[in-house]
Every structure is written in C-alpha cells, then in structure tokens.
Amino acid sequence: MxxxxxxxxxxxxxxxxxxxxxxxxxxxxxxxxxxxxxxxxxxxxxxxxxxxxxxxxxxxxxxxxxxxxxxxxxxxxxYVQRQNDEDIATYAEEKLKSQITDAEELRVLKEEVKNRASGSFLWAVLVIPVILRLHKYLELGTIRRKIGELPPDLDSLYTDILNEIQDDEERSRALRLIEWICFARRPLDMGELRYAVAVGSDASPASLQEWRMSDEYVETDSKMEQATVHLSCGLVEILQQNERRVAQFIHQSVKDYLIQGGGLQRLRGSSMIISVGSVEHRLSRTCIRYLAMEEVMNHCGSDRIGRNTGSEVRLLNYATTYWISHAETVEESGMSQGDLLGLLRWPSNSILACWITTYRKVHPWEYRSPAPNMTLLHIGAKHGFLSVIETTVDQQKSIGLDERDEDDRTPLLWAAASGHEAVVKLLLETGKVEADSKGQHGRTPLSWAAASGHEAVVKLLLETGQVEVDSEDEDDQTPLLGAAASGLP
Known part of the structure; x- marks a missing residue:
C-alpha cells in the first residue's frame, strides 16, 4: 500500500x-x-x-x-546560519534595549551576541535572557567576560542553563515537568500539567482534595504557565493550540539533548543512565494513580466526560486514553509490571471498570475500545503485559484466567488475536485455560491467530493437540481460510 x-x-x-x-x-x-x-x-x-x-x-x-x-x-x-548575522544583531538589539538604556552598552552587547552566536539564531535567543539577568547586578566588562565563557554548542549551553536550578525540590519538579513534555503522547495543556506534575510527585495523598492542599499543587493555569517557563529555565514555551494553551520545547534540539544527549540524567543528578522505560513507568503510574482518585472515580459516569470542564478532572481524558500506551513501552523495555496488580487493586475490578466506562465515553466510535467486563488479565493479554500474567500465576492469584468479557473473549483469545506469543505460551502452560474456547461469532484462539497472521501463536496452539483445525465460525470461516487470507505459509 x-x-x-x-x-x-x-x-x-x-x-x-x-x-x-x-x-x-x-x-x-x-x-x-x-x-x-x-x-x-x-x-x-x-x-x-x-x-x-x-x-x-x-x-x-x-x-x-x-x-x-x-x-x-x-x-x-x-546555509542559513551564514546569512544570520544582521538578523541576530537586529533581534538582540530589540530584546536588549527593553532593559539596557545606555547606547554604548547596547551596541557592545549586541555585537558580542552577534559574534559569539556564529550564525545560530537559537543560541542568541537562549543567551539574551542570561545577559539581561546579569545586567541587573554586573558591570559591562564582567558581562562580556561571562558571555565569552558561555559554550558555543547548544548541548553544552542547555547543560549550563539547567545547572542554574540549584534547589533539590525545584529540580525534582523541573524533572517531572520536563519528562511529561518529552514523553507525553500529545502536547499537554496547563490544566493537565498542573495535575500531572503534582500527582507524579513522591507524596501519596489519597484524594485530589489532599493534592490541592499540598505544596505540589499549582492553583491556576496562568500560574502554571509561569511555573513551566521558570522550571524549564526558558527551554519550554507556551503556545495557543485552538482553545488550549499547551507546553512544548522551544526547539527540537532541546528534546534531542534531554533524551539522547543525557540531559535528563544530568537534571536528575544521577550517574545512572535514565532509560525511556523508567520514565514511561512513572508517567503510566501517574495516570493510574490519578484515575484511582476518589473524585475521578465518582466522575466516571458523568455525561461531561471528555469536555474541558475546568474542574479537577482536567487530566482525565489524557490519563484514560494513554496510560496503556505508556505501559506498553514499559513492557517493551523489559521492566516488570507486576506492581499493576496492587495499583489496580486486583482482583477487584472497580478501577478498571471505571476506566473502561470513561474510555468508551471519551472514544465512543473507536473500535479498539476496551470491552465491558474486561479484567486486568484481559488487558494484560491484549497488550502483551507478560509480567502481569506471570505475577498473577507466581502469586497463585490466577483467578479468572479463563474468564470472559462482554465480547465473550478470554485472555487467551485476546493474546492470540494480538500475537503475543509469550503470553499465549504462559497461559497454555498453566493448564487452567481452554485452548479451543469459542468467543464472539464462534471464533477460537486458533481462528484469531491464523486470520491475524501470527504464525508462532498458531504453532503453539496446534502443538497442544487440543484445538479443532477445521472449526467453523458463524461465517463458515475455518482457521485455514483465515491463514490463507492473512498470507501465512
């Protein structure tokens, strides 16, 4: 195609x-x-x-x-950078004269910026706020020396800028903010960031009311805008996106530096490499903790879901839509997700039931919406969360390994349809699942795997000797026909 x-x-x-x-x-x-x-x-x-x-x-x-x-x-x-000198000088003069009134000082500093920028407009944009801060208490000669000490490459400049954050608590908040802006699946607005950064802290209030009374909570969107620019040292800007005020990095090179250039690691102040999986783990758990809050649980049946109500549920749309996506990246990184059992209060299904109701309201026409009555085992099987299934088996909490959701699918059916070979293998090895169970429209795990082109899963199911190869579904389709249609050999 x-x-x-x-x-x-x-x-x-x-x-x-x-x-x-x-x-x-x-x-x-x-x-x-x-x-x-x-x-x-x-x-x-x-x-x-x-x-x-x-x-x-x-x-x-x-x-x-x-x-x-x-x-x-x-x-x-x-090469644009070779033609930028005069534009940089003009830009520098416009920005500097807002605070510097002495004509000679303005001329000298403008020339310093133009010459040191070496054609990099972004370098000038980042350095001018530094100069304005220095001008408040330093003489011209000292400012010129400090400009000369600034690194010419952007990565080193970003490091110097973030090193200005000295307070440990402020550095922790800055890290949480920047991780969200780096790895969020879409740009977050100020209301979403207020809760994402607060709920993602090490404190553990049980309700949003408690969060609003904590030092981590920012009361208004306008204050969150100020906090975002301050905590990022100007590396994040706030833009109007339709009716939303969203946060994004001032340039793609900032994100590259943070993720690929070790910026997140330096901001955390750790010698250990920060993996994408560990960050995604924090974001997914923040979403889950938010969804489990009492006020959010009470809101899950509301007709206002999905709208910007200006209330405490501002993060609800994002958390509902993307916690699974973040958790999938965690699983791909090889990190165990056995902690999901505790976070989602397994074997209770209350949090997941509320999440499913909310998801289907937020995305009423999406074919991938979770089916009513799905349990954590269904979710784990569908999305390949092998560590979740392993933990339930290891802890002998394998309740509902063969349970059916409202679409009449078992965890094995979901795993087979999604092609998660390791999950299928583990489920079959428990001996507590029916290998040839029929779900909606009479389809079996073998039917789903064959029609979806998952050869390894088909082999696993056939090796059990417990599946009917010629089983027909309600449309008179057999696994063989499904395999032929999907191009399996």
Missing part, C-alpha cells in the same frame, strides 16, 4: 509539472529521524530524475538542521 501511494503521488506530481509550476516544501527534515530523512531524499531524487526536462517546472525545497546526509548535496544548498 505504501509503495502504491508513493507511486501515485509521484505520477500525480510529474503529470502536474507538465502544465503547471509545482513547488514542494519540506520543513524540519531532521525531525523525521535519519532513516526517514534519507528515504525522503531518495524519493525526491527519484522524482527529479524522472522529471527530465520538466524539472524546470518543479522546485523542491528542504530545510534541516546540520545533518549527516551525503545525499543533501543535490541541488543548490543554502
């Missing part, structure tokens, strides 16, 4: 260029990642090759940070 779409787009562009001028702009190519960037370059190179004489009607402009792409020699390169 992807190849056909590429061919269709290429044919359409080439055909259009025969009679019209075609201009293609691709911004921030570096943010796609090296493999995708190289792939796109090869694609556009192919377009220009195919165009022949028509390339006079076709113009392709790509923008990127410095990038190790040899293929970028195509066409005529323009």
């Amino acid at each position: 992807r190849t056909k779409l590429r061919e269709f787009l290429a044919d359409y562009i080439l055909q259009a260029s025969e009679t019209s001028s075609v201009q293609i702009y691709v911004d921030a190519l570096d943010e796609a990642g090296e493999m995708v960037a190289r792939d796109l370059l090869a694609y556009f190179d192919g377009l220009t090759t195919k165009s022949g004489d028509r390339d006079r009607n076709m113009k392709i402009c790509l923008s990127s940070r410095h990038y190790p792409l040899n293929a970028l020699v195509l066409g005529r390169p323009v």
